[in-house]
Amino acid sequence: MTVLIKEHAKPSIQEILEAGKFLVTGEIGPPKGTDIDEMIEHINLLKDKVHAMNITDNQSSVMRYPSLGTAILIKELGGEPNLQVTCRDRNRLAIEADLLFAYTRGIRSVLCLTGDSIPVGDHKEAKAVFDLESVQLLQLIRNMEEGRDSGGNELKGGVKFFKGAIVTPEAVPIEPQMLKFEKKIEAGAQWFQTQAVYDMDNFKRFMEKARKISDKVYICCGLVLLTSPGQIKYMNANVPGVFVPESLAREMEDAPKEERLNTGIRIMARQIRQLIDEKLCDGVHIMAIGKESVVPQILEEAGVDITKM
Amino acid sequence: MIITTSKPFEEVLKELEGEDKVFIVGCGLCATTCETGGEEQVAEMKAKLEAEGKTVTGTVVYDEVCHELNTKRKFRENKEAVEAADGFLVMCCGAGTQSVREATEKPVHPACNTVFLGNIQRHGHFVEKCSLCGECVLEDFGAICPVTRCHKGILNGPCGGTDEGKCETSKEKDCAWTLIYNQLEKMGKLDRFRKIYGLKNWQANMKPGRVIFEKKGEGGE
Numbered sequence: 457m458t459v460l461i462k463e464h465a466k467p468s469i470q471e472i473l474e475a476g477k478f479l480v481t482g483e484i485g486p487p488k489g490t491d492i493d494e495m496i497e498h499i500n501l502l503k504d505k506v507h508a509m510n511i512t513d514n515q516s517s518v519m520r521y522p523s524l525g526t527a528i529l530i531k532e533l534g535g536e537p538n539l540q541v542t543c544r545d546r547n548r549l550a551i552e553a554d555l556l557f558a559y560t561r562g563i564r565s566v567l568c569l570t571g572d573s574i575p576v577g578d579h580k581e582a583k584a585v586f587d588l589e590s591v592q593l594l595q596l597i598r599n600m601e602e603g604r605d606s607g608g609n610e611l612k613g614g615v616k617f618f619k620g621a622i623v624t625p626e627a628v629p630i631e632p633q634m635l636k637f638e639k640k641i642e643a644g645a646q647w648f649q650t651q652a653v654y655d656m657d658n659f660k661r662f663m664e665k666a667r668k669i670s671d672k673v674y675i676c677c678g679l680v681l682l683t684s685p686g687q688i689k690y691m692n693a694n695v696p697g698v699f700v701p702e703s704l705a706r707e708m709e710d711a712p713k714e715e716r717l718n719t720g721i722r723i724m725a726r727q728i729r730q731l732i733d734e735k736l737c738d739g740v741h742i743m744a745i746g747k748e749s750v751v752p753q754i755l756e757e758a759g760v761d762i763t764k765m
Numbered sequence: 766m767i768i769t770t771s772k773p774f775e776e777v778l779k780e781l782e783g784e785d786k787v788f789i790v791g792c793g794l795c796a797t798t799c800e801t802g803g804e805e806q807v808a809e810m811k812a813k814l815e816a817e818g819k820t821v822t823g824t825v826v827y828d829e830v831c832h833e834l835n836t837k838r839k840f841r842e843n844k845e846a847v848e849a850a851d852g853f854l855v856m857c858c859g860a861g862t863q864s865v866r867e868a869t870e871k872p873v874h875p876a877c878n879t880v881f882l883g884n885i886q887r888h889g890h891f892v893e894k895c896s897l898c899g900e901c902v903l904e905d906f907g908a909i910c911p912v913t914r915c916h917k918g919i920l921n922g923p924c925g926g927t928d929e930g931k932c933e934t935s936k937e938k939d940c941a942w943t944l945i946y947n948q949l950e951k952m953g954k955l956d957r958f959r960k961i962y963g964l965k966n967w968q969a970n971m972k973p974g975r976v977i978f979e980k981k982g983e984g985g986e
Contacts, residue, residue, distance in 0.1 A: 570919060590921075
């Protein structure tokens, strides 16, 4: 079988994790439009600083340059993509077809998400698809790996992906979230990236629960770069499953205006160091949301150099 | 109960452009409860149309406008007013409006938007709990429907947008999966939550839906 991209410039996410290394991933948010120069800059900046880059799929239900196209672009530029696939905009036929294509273009890792709801985005009158959701998507991929599509038909050449999923450690209540985590593993999830975590004590409690459910899956902690007191206030009030503790909010408030970004960088660097030093989890996923250019600085402050890990 | 809301009067007037003589149909059931097409609203509409210079040749409010034979019978009973009309304004659901479509060759206009199959919580409070998917899953979820009450119709647990029992789309709406979790826990049936639900058959009721009773002795047992 012809797989168009056979040569991989970078080790896969699976190879990194299975080698027991602390996985460092970043995130690329594609632009709204065809001007991809800045995105290419970000990819070039990150490709040797992180093991892999997530590509968001019409993030927050806002229409953008496609995740699959960006994943291939990352591949072409010599980076390693982690393809995010949501179920909001495509039905099972479209997702399966995309996965066939992704596989032939050397995409090795897929992150399975249900997707945000339509009303939070910028196409508020669009029809939401949700033909399937994250757990079913994981199952669908496993079936495709076994050579069948979801209609039960035999594939002429299957796929093989390192199947990722997400979990929300700060969800309230947490019990149904943990049950769903368990179901995702049963459905085939091999590794997890968490939604944004700020409260490290809460994250430790979550990890204890998660490890009890499975000590086989890899879990990487998602961190979002804090940039201002206003952003923290907004997130605490509006972003479900996100709670920025008082101490971090105060640290940001106390910083002079021109020092806020640096304060955010310092906070994240400290958290990454804590994750590594206390061996809390298997990796970190850095969400810099528009500030990708400071990711190398964050890693430097955290003393993380993937070439020396 | 089919929940309807009234279209803005300006929109209704636009629909009736060029039709001076109008016959109004209201429904004694759902549209009466929704206060979109009961006796009172039909009388109000008649007065407003007359104030705009229209002639209302007649009005009728009866149970089950969606019943096509019933609607044809009502039209026969009101033959004179029906024949005098240039067009019909139907103040009930889309099913009722299309029932009127079957009863006349003349223009038929909707006065309402049909929004959902709803439960009545109290006077004037309607919520959607069933979306007529054609393959009922209530048995597995403690009689709380995730297909309808979860905004994303997720069958395997809450999404990351759940927040203290509320949905990411609105703090006014409950997270169906928190309700389902609490219900199954109360029943001691959390094992049902653990079960993975495979892909749903969205064609269980292939649009447009059609159900025909089997005649006794013909194919039945």
